[in-house]
Amino acid sequence: MSDLFMGISPAIPVVLAGLLAVILPWHYARKVLMVLSPLAALFLLLITPQSGVYGVVEMAGLSFETYRLDNISRVWGLVFIIAAFLNGIYAWHEKDRMSDPSGLIYAGAGLGAVFAGDLLTLFFFWELTAISSIFLIFASRKGEAYRAGLRYLAISVLSGVLLLGGAVMLYNTTGSWAFGGVGDVGVFSIDTPGGMLLFLAFGIKCAFPLLHNWLQDAYPKATATGAVVLSAFTTKLAIYALARGFAGTEILIWIGAIMTAFPVFFAVVENDLRKVLAYSLNNQLGFMVCAIGVGSELALNGAAAHAFVHIIYKGLLFMTMGAVLMRVGTTKASHLGGLYKSMPLTTVFCMIGGAAISAFPLFSGFVAKALTLSAVLHEHHYIPWLILVFASAGVLEHSGIKIPYCAFFGHDGGHKVKEAPFNMLLAMGLASFLCLYLGINYGALYNLLPYAVEYQPYTYDHVVGQMQLLLAALFAFTFLMRFKLYPAEKDITILDTDWIYRKVLDGAARWSCAMLDRLGGAMDQGWAGLGRTIRKGLFNLFSPAGSFARDVPSGIMAVWSTLLLAVVLIVAYIYAS
Structure with missing residues (x-):
């Protein structure tokens, strides 16, 4: 029986349960999935007898290692499964069709990233954690939660973009998408451009100093159960990535x-x-x-x-x-x-x-x-x-x-x-x-x-x-x-380094927009005035009462003809010489 499921990543049943929960209308059916799918993941982890690379998928000339098990991924995988199980019990009373599938897919994505054996698989699950987790913030259905969720998503997607950029640069240098071999740690260097991009990608999700404000901004605005789920996976996934890579x-x-x-x-x-x-x-x-x-x-x-x-x-x-x-x-x-x-x-x-x-x-x-x-x-x-x-x-x-x-x-x-x-x-x-x-x-x-x-x-x-x-x-x-x-x-807001973009940069952006509006208005007025001047000049020249319609004495015309002829001769002389 166990041979039938050998090599299947423990992330698969949790992600599939989350996708199924999206369409299930029955509250308790979703809750059963939230409790049973981590147990299924635990079963898949326990039946894997030893370290190795399993679940290799060939696609478009690329090899995706969906299940790489070794001593370090086993630790994180096990505790992620425990957290998902506890979260399922904790949220049993909650009747929210947004939170249930989001929590499951988020937990499954975290497991998928931990067991990823290559950088492309890691990137896929890395971004899936970002996309799925924002609904745990949105689920509180408050204006401040929506704004915090969007900021959280922007930072998380930025982390993924840096991860993909670093992976591509490393591939161009080494010819490999590998995220360390079985048991390997510390395989990247911040002295290379690709390694530095990966370092920044991991650092953002790990909430390095000055890159940490998304955490205090988003987690407290999630639902009562959402904050519990959020606390378990994102930052600890980044710790895992740092431990393996740096x-x-x-x-x-x-x-x-x-x-x-x-x-x-x-x-x-x-x-x-x-x-x-x-x-x-x-x-x-x-x-x-x-x-x-x-x-x-x-x-x-x-x-x-x-x-x-x-x-x-x-x-x-x-x-x-x-x-x-x-x-x-x-x-x-x-x-x-x-x-x-x-x-x-x-x-x-x-x-x-x-x-x-x-x-x-x-x-x-x-x-x-x-x-x-x-x-x-x-x-x-x-x-x-x-x-x-x-x-x-x-x-x-x-x-x-x-x-x-x-x-x-x-x-x-x-x-x-x-x-x-x-x-x-x-x-x-x-x-x-x-x-x-x-x-x-x-x-x-x-x-x-x-x-x-x-x-x-x-x-x-x-x-x-x-x-x-x-x-x-x-x-x-x-x-x-x-x-x-x-x-x-005191019931006041304590500003952290986010003051820079919440106040200073926000104020600078608003001032810049106001100045651009004023500049645009002045330019509009200037173009309008220029247009009026040109129209007036043309009217004065070509209208029935304009200059070209008047009788001009022959003497004046002779003078103008002489001047124009002189200019033509001077120009011709200069070019001829």
Whole structure:
């Protein structure tokens, strides 16, 4: 039986389920597809006995490798399947014909890109993730969501265009479309034009500094379930592409370090808790990017482990905020508080997600982040290591403390609401279980990683050092809150570097358009005046009362004839000489 399905990419059943969901009118039929198709993908992954290239399709003289399985694609493929399954359970209650197929096709496209063995196949699924995911933003059916979705689509398509351009340039240079061989990592160089285009393409979707605003712009405007789905695939797909294509590229160490640090300051003052999570996502991606830049086996294991657990606990945090949005109608911190009374289980799950992302011992974030920090320190990158340590404390402040405190505790917002629906609680419960299970039985996580792991996270020095860091962050938050030094939650818009194009460039464009309109009006007036002058001159010459109709004395005509003849003679003399 298994031989019949051998070589079929796990992406296929998920994408097909999404296409079928487009035409299915029955709500529960679509929901069944959302739960069963990831299980079908898992079956296809498990029956593949060993690493290799499968599902090769020959078309138009090109060879498309649709299913390349190795140690690194297996990790990302498995966690993408888990995320798709949890998302299907979480969205079971939602009756939206736009979100269901979009979420399925998006998840399937992410799987297809992870298992792509060549750059053309990668490009196809890369663009499919962009096109399918925008409907998760549009599904909120608000004007600001449509505008954010269009901006998100423009940035995503730009990333794809750069990817295709880089692939073509590399093909012209090397004669190959390959995206690394089985087990190969770090196969591209930013010193070549094609490699640089690929680097930028991956960097846009990875939300590099100054290229990150699409994330904070779009994710908080998606639906309650849409933000959960969005948090899982796009940026982690970019991390996978960087790990396979640019491992050991040293500039990534500094890019990653910056990514971990700058979101902390924005998250502290941001009022929208889903936007806080979006900044936190930037922060966590920075750890993975930094590890990829180091490029050692320990560091790449750290990036893979961090991506695996991050998809789960960040999805859990977005799930809790999605439940709050569904019941209360907002995730603005200034409007929340006291929800632990009405939503006690959601409160517990949010605190588990906060503990996991903050890397508390016994939680998944602790055993994953330890690999990256150890790898960076082992390779003597001391300044980036210090930045990562600072950023680790910042994670606890904004994701581990601020979100649970502002949403469920703090001042009482007076909301008397129901607990989240059962399917939401089930999905959050499963994610919470994985956060704890992988933190305690870390061997199960380490056995999935691309390289053999000989590392013990629960050493005395590491546990004590991490607890000291966490307790210091807890003390700082308590101190600032007690003496009212912590930034007050205000319902205002915090502008990031998007201020450049939201204000400066927008103002410059509007001014330019106004000046062009004025210039066009002046030119229209000038042409109109010139036309009137010409018409008047012609009228004066050729009308019955004009100059040509008058009687002219013969003497005057003789003078003009003499002058014209003189001019003709002078010109003829000059050319004759």
